[in-house]
Amino acid sequence: MSGQNFGIGTKCVQAGYTPGNGEPRQIPIVQSTTFKYDTSEDMGKLFDLEASGYFYTRLQNPTNDYVAAKIAALEGGCAAMLTSSGQAANFFALFNICECGSHIVSSSSIYGGTFNLISVTMKKMGIDVTFVSPDCTEEELNAAFRDNTRAVFGETIANPALTVLDIEKFARAAHDHGVPLIVDNTFPTPVHCRPIEWGADIVTHSTTKYMDGHGTAVGGAIVDSGHFDWMAHADKFPGLTTPDDSYHGITYAEKFGQEGAFITKCTAQLMRDFGCIQSPQHAFYLNLGLESLHVRMRRHAENGQAVAEFLAGRPDVAAVHFSGLPGDPYHELAKKYLPEGGCGVVSFELAGGRKAAEAFMKKLKLAAIETHVADARSCCLNPATSTHRQMTDEQLAAAGIPAGLIRMSCGLEDAADLIADLKQALEG
Numbered sequence: 001m002s003g004q005n006f007g008i009g010t011k012c013v014q015a016g017y018t019p020g021n022g023e024p025r026q027i028p029i030v031q032s033t034t035f036k037y038d039t040s041e042d043m044g045k046l047f048d049l050e051a052s053g054y055f056y057t058r059l060q061n062p063t064n065d066y067v068a069a070k071i072a073a074l075e076g077g078c079a080a081m082l083t084s085s086g087q088a089a090n091f092f093a094l095f096n097i098c099e100c101g102s103h104i105v106s107s108s109s110i111y112g113g114t115f116n117l118i119s120v121t122m123k124k125m126g127i128d129v130t131f132v133s134p135d136c137t138e139e140e141l142n143a144a145f146r147d148n149t150r151a152v153f154g155e156t157i158a159n160p161a162l163t164v165l166d167i168e169k170f171a172r173a174a175h176d177h178g179v180p181l182i183v184d185n186t187f188p189t190p191v192h193c194r195p196i197e198w199g200a201d202i203v204t205h206s207t208t209k210y211m212d213g214h215g216t217a218v219g220g221a222i223v224d225s226g227h228f229d230w231m232a233h234a235d236k237f238p239g240l241t242t243p244d245d246s247y248h249g250i251t252y253a254e255k256f257g258q259e260g261a262f263i264t265k266c267t268a269q270l271m272r273d274f275g276c277i278q279s280p281q282h283a284f285y286l287n288l289g290l291e292s293l294h295v296r297m298r299r300h301a302e303n304g305q306a307v308a309e310f311l312a313g314r315p316d317v318a319a320v321h322f323s324g325l326p327g328d329p330y331h332e333l334a335k336k337y338l339p340e341g342g343c344g345v346v347s348f349e350l351a352g353g354r355k356a357a358e359a360f361m362k363k364l365k366l367a368a369i370e371t372h373v374a375d376a377r378s379c380c381l382n383p384a385t386s387t388h389r390q391m392t393d394e395q396l397a398a399a400g401i402p403a404g405l406i407r408m409s410c411g412l413e414d415a416a417d418l419i420a421d422l423k424q425a426l427e428g
């Protein structure tokens, strides 16, 4: 597979692992914590990062590396690693280049878990953040930077707000200030958007969502484009550009170059010290999901579009948020960044508010009530009566989550059946 310019579907099926003569056709699950060597010298070279190879699964495992290589190929990156969750992926991607005293510029429209990670937990580590609206002007965006800014962060399609990030605008601002843009590409997946092609430097994923796609395994991934020149901004990124005392004085950007530095440091340092590994068994499940990702994403987006169009024509639905709809505020950005569709998540507001939402949720037959999204099976969530039930209608409205808001993740069922289910629930 390597070196050839195959289409995204071929990469989904075959990238990352090419068996030799007589070797297993499917990727082997290397269910071993440790690896055996003939001499201490052989193993010593691995510990010195003088040779590449495996010695302990907390740092690297062949199964995980096959799957990470596939995700790198899909995103058009040069290197990748798997993590135990999407949360770990975003934390590692940021903490690999930030330290106490650093500052992050982030889109305010991001996943709640990532918002807490950055605004509460990383703040306790002495890392500051300025949140900006994804719709801000270039002037507003540039004004958010400080001397100690080390990264810019955003989500291609934000969960749950479904805003679409103007990746080029954010990349330009990041690069003008000598820092990388990190994009969480969980919702569109590389099948529908490849942020690196628009200037992103690092891409992260919660593989728990569409990449796995079957609700089987929590996981994450980090992909490096290899495009960011750490040495050109050496003073900002000492972790990559000065010797690492915990690794025999290795300077990552010198020893592994622009394409190897980020992921090598992230593995050798952060995975060594924090240990958020994905198990090889989970990586195997993830790969099964990836093999059909291109087929499934098309169907998820088609079902999302059909459901959004149906809802937009209903008098009992006050608003529909889906960037594939011509009237949506993000439709123009979606045409540019998501020309073949985004994902299957649609949110909509029932005109009848909380009471209507309660009745609607009770009547659903096909779509299950879950906090999960991006699964083969459709599911719905009414934040006001579940995840956000401690908030009053007034507080919900102020937070931009009206009591009648429903988030639906359209699965892979027949669109006609999903629409029939919505119709009977609306008419109850």
Ligand SMILES: *Cc1c(COP(=O)(O)O)cnc(C)c1O
Binding pocket: 085, 086, 087, 088, 111, 113, 114, 155, 158, 159, 184, 186, 187, 205, 206, 207, 208, 209, 218, 219, 220
């Ligand atoms: C779910 C999600 C995460 C967190 O991922 P986990 O795998 O649940 O840890 C991060 N970013 C986005 C956009 C998500 O949807």
